[in-house]
Each structure stands twice: as C-alpha cells, then as structure tokens.
Amino acid sequence: QREALLSTILDSNPDGLVVIDESGMIEFFSRAAERMFGYGAAEVIGRNVSMLMPEPYATAHDGYLRRYRDTGQRRIIGIGRVVAGRRKDGTTFPMDLQIGEANVPGKRCFTGFVRDLTDREDRDRRLAELQ
Numbered sequence: 385q386r387e388a389l390l391s392t393i394l395d396s397n398p399d400g401l402v403v404i405d406e407s408g409m410i411e412f413f414s415r416a417a418e419r420m421f422g423y424g425a426a427e428v429i430g431r432n433v434s435m436l437m438p439e440p441y442a443t444a445h446d447g448y449l450r451r452y453r454d455t456g457q458r459r460i461i462g463i464g465r466v467v468a469g470r471r472k473d474g475t476t477f478p479m480d481l482q483i484g485e486a487n488v489p490g491k492r493c494f495t496g497f498v499r500d501l502t503d504r505e506d507r508d509r510r511l512a513e514l515q
C-alpha cells in the first residue's frame with residue numbers, strides 16, 4: 385500500500401530516479417527514467433549504472449564510486465552536475481544529475497535524480513541565434 389503510494393508519487397514527477405547500491409548496481413528505475421533512457425526497469429535492474437553513460441565515464445565510473453568510498457570526498461553528491469546520459473539506442477543527451485546518499489539498514493545506496501536538459505539546450509540555442 386505504502387509502496388504503491390510512493391511509486392505513484394515518483395511516477396508523477398518528470399525527473400527520473402535511479403537508485404544504485406555501493407558497487408553501482410541498479411536497484412530501482414522509475415517510470416520517468418524508463419522514458420528518458422529507453423530501457424524498461426527489468427532490463428537494467430542488477431546491471432551497472434555505467435550502462436547509462438557514454439565513454440569515458442562508463443569505464444571510469446566504478447573508480448569514481450571507489451574513490452568516494454575511500455575518501456568520503458563529495459564531488460557530485462549535494463552539489464549536482466550536468467553530465468551526458470546514454471539511451472538504449474546509443475544516442476546521448478545532456479542531463480542534470482543530483483545524487484543523494486541513503487543508508488538503508490545494513491547498507492548504503494545512492495539516489496540519482498536525473499532531468500533531461502535537451503529541450504532547455506535547444507531553447508537556449510534558438511535564443512542565442514536570435515540575439
């Protein structure tokens with residue numbers, strides 16, 4: 385019941401939510417994330433979040449997680465960053481990424497809120513052309 389309510393709330397938000405465990409494995413993938421990346425949740429759960437980004441980030445991402453675990457130094461968590469996302473069809477798009485850290489009893493996981501910036505960048509480009 386509570387879970388149904390929470391997923392309805394999440395699905396009403398245009399931002400996508402991707403939850404990973406400490407090793408980068410995807411544990412939750414919201415409806416908006418499915419639309420944004422073109423993957424169904426069943427296709428990504430249990431796989432590495434690096435599948436959602438282009439190189440060189442994909443290869444480096446495990447190292448980013450390790451660096452954070454070892455140093456505790458936050459570079460995106462609590463700050464946010466515009467990064468490149470990679471869709472199932474291989475195309476890439478600009479997205480705003482906000483990362484949070486959540487401690488579920490016994491383990492740590494990370495919440496990634498993603499917003500597709502494609503429309504905003506198109507609009508900015510058109511605006512710049514007018515000036």
Ligand code: HEM
Nearest residue numbers: 402404436437441448452458459460461467468494495496
């Ligand atoms: C760190 C890229 C998605 C979790 C990083 C860093 C980069 C990066 C470049 C290192 C930052 C630095 O050292 O300056 C990307 C790209 C993504 C993506 C291109 C596109 C899909 C995600 C998602 C999550 C996530 C969806 C969580 C669900 C983390 C964590 C760190 C990290 C926990 C380390 C903490 C920190 O640096 O503050 N990512 N990431 N990433 N990323 Fe990602």
